[in-house]
Amino acid sequence: MKPAAEFDPAQDIPEGPRSAPQPEKLRRQRGNEPRPFTFWRGLQTALAAAFVVATLFTLWTPGSLVESSLEMRMAQALQSDLGEEPVGAAADATQEPSATSIGIVSGHYGFDDPGAVCTNGVTEAELNLEIATLVQKSLTDMGYQVDLLEEFDDRLEGYQGRVLVSIHLDSCNYINDQATGFKVAAALSEENLAASQKLTTCLSERYAEVTGLPYHAGSVTDDMTYYHAFSEIDPQTTAAIIEAGFMNMDYTFITEQTDRVAEGIVAGILCYFNN
Ligand SMILES: [Zn+2]
Numbered sequence: 001m002k003p004a005a006e007f008d009p010a011q012d013i014p015e016g017p018r019s020a021p022q023p024e025k026l027r028r029q030r031g032n033e034p035r036p037f038t039f040w041r042g043l044q045t046a047l048a049a050a051f052v053v054a055t056l057f058t059l060w061t062p063g064s065l066v067e068s069s070l071e072m073r074m075a076q077a078l079q080s081d082l083g084e085e086p087v088g089a090a091a092d093a094t095q096e097p098s099a100t101s102i103g104i105v106s107g108h109y110g111f112d113d114p115g116a117v118c119t120n121g122v123t124e125a126e127l128n129l130e131i132a133t134l135v136q137k138s139l140t141d142m143g144y145q146v147d148l149l150e151e152f153d154d155r156l157e158g159y160q161g162r163v164l165v166s167i168h169l170d171s172c173n174y175i176n177d178q179a180t181g182f183k184v185a186a187a188l189s190e191e192n193l194a195a196s197q198k199l200t201t202c203l204s205e206r207y208a209e210v211t212g213l214p215y216h217a218g219s220v221t222d223d224m225t226y227y228h229a230f231s232e233i234d235p236q237t238t239a240a241i242i243e244a245g246f247m248n249m250d251y252t253f254i255t256e257q258t259d260r261v262a263e264g265i266v267a268g269i270l271c272y273f274n275n
Pocket of ligand 1: 108115116168
């Protein structure tokens with residue numbers, strides 16, 4: 001365990017597997033060539049993404065006041081999670097999906113980088129896999145078709161699912177006494193915005209309810225918002241990444257109540273399906 005004084009948040013907080021193997025990246029980029037892409041479209045997308053991310057995580061800051069119209073719509077989506085009829089933008093997201101499978105990415109699984117490694121040798125990759133396997137089992141038992149995917153699974157390219165959730169955990173290092181809890185970021189494809197918002201809201205709300213963990217606002221990193229799988233999957237597939245807890249302060253909870261971690265994620269997915 002690193003002393004806090006040596007901790008560099010820029011290096012240690014992001015757990016997303018940014019350093020994909022180069023050949024893999026190049027192969028994927030070549031695969032994308034036929035898609036028309038201009039500088040302006042890219043800039044537009046980036047700006048829209050930045051705006052929405054800022055809004056999403058403003059809303060999820062504990063104690064923040066919900067004022068703007070976008071935030072109001074999200075608040076309506078949240079209410080609809082609680083049993084009311086879906087309203088406005090949220091209703092669009094509930095259109096009958098053509099794809100029926102659920103993709104669960106087990107963070108760092110099948111990849112050289114095991115993510116965070118604790119001093120006792122336990123890795124993020126192995127804990128992610130425990131959680132992901134429990135999520136898969138739970139949803140399969142309910143009759144859903146679930147694909148348990150590796151971090152850089154070949155099936156991610158153009159993946160068509162009703163939803164895709166990637167499971168990660170945060171640093172083993174002691175950061176500070178507030179470094180506890182989870183956070184969620186969604187894929188921000190413009191054609192799928194209402195659905196992404198609903199998934200983020202559902203996962204955040206239900207995961208907090210089931211696990212009792214706080215939402216750790218303010219530590220969503222670019223590795224989450226620009227998570228590689230978001231640009232690989234079919235744009236119609238609603239996707240999110242969850243950092244389900246810190247492997248330092250939440251370690252006991254994650255390792256001894258792994259079933260509740262999984263249950264929280266399952267509850268978020270079901271909330272998304274049923275509202
Ligand atoms: Zn990770």
